[in-house]
Amino acid sequence: MADAVTTAWTPRGSWAGILASGAFGAAGQPGITIEARDGLGIASLIAGEGRDEVLTQALQRRTGLGLPVTPRIVSSTSHSLVWAGPDQWHLIATDRNGFDELLRDLAPLAAVSDQSDGRAALRLSGPKLRETLAKGCMLDLHPSVFPAGAAALTSIAYMGVHLWRITDDPESGDAVFEIMVARSMAGSFWSWLSASAAEFGCRVTATGRG
Template sequence: MAETAISRTAVSWTPRGAWAGIAQAGQIGAAGPAGVTATLLDGFGLATLIAAPGGTAALSGLVESRAGIALPATPKIASGASHDAIWSGPEQWLLRATARDGFAGLLEALSTQAAVSDQSDARAAVRLSGSCVRNVLAKGVMLDLHPSAFAVGDVALTSIAHVGVHLWRLADGPEGSVFEIMVARSMAGSFWSWFAASAAEFGCRVSTGRG
């Protein structure tokens, strides 16, 4: 039997951001001044930390010595110069680094005090601001996000259009409140479909940035 020669070509894999093929910089919906600004965040390091039983204090001390922030004991976000610690449940946190350089070494050090799982390529994140940001979020978030009820630094685990999200409020910007939302990368497309439709009436400027 004659053998058929099969040509094999080397496959080159190119890393893709979480929003690639889903969202891009530009304008959504109404023309003119944008009522909402969406900044697609990329390039950050992210890991889950789960403290060992009775080991929260030791883990928090280690995070503070290595990253300059203490782990919040309540649904809050603690931010430093290059890292954020985001509450995600009793004795559980997300640790986010602005850049991934050196992040693996930090996680290795923290693994002496916690169960650590690198999630850098598993989540998609977006920062939302603008005069109409609450109007958009009110279409899908079943939480009271008024400043009197949801303060700067507050964190919530909730859902938007049946998509589980991690949401928190950052320090106010020139146009008022600023929120960040993180979703599982596999659900980024579903979340963006909801967001783009919800923000269209107010006009939305989409840009890219670092986590």
């Protein structure tokens, strides 16, 4: 009888084998900066009928955040809550330490689904970011209509994305966006994004953590 073979599985980040740190595209000062957001804890929350208030209270106790009731993101140093539809949100933790325990505590109050390994997120900034996103996104991302804290469920290049804007870069003053896609679409999304950003020059950090 052949000896049993034991396979050891090594966890891989959402962008492993897709992104590589470095620069590409037009020479000079990069117009786009892209950072992988690996290591995040991500879960979808769907509140049961009449349970919004009790869920809000639980989240405020554990994260200091309330539930946004419009397409927005609210954040602390360790967690974010992003509106994802009526009575639906994404809970995002900057790392996964204690995340399972938090989800277990929330499970009696909402339909909770851990999406940490099923989503891929990027942080995008730079003076040419809006021009890049405009190549595939139909939303108006001008600051007058999409300010810091705004969020949207939309499509880019026919791929479903969850998009939000966080606080502007304190050094450059550039707007900073984050985009989350299904992990199965990460390669296709990167193919579009890298081609769209190359015109303006791009700097990539492929090992960014939450």
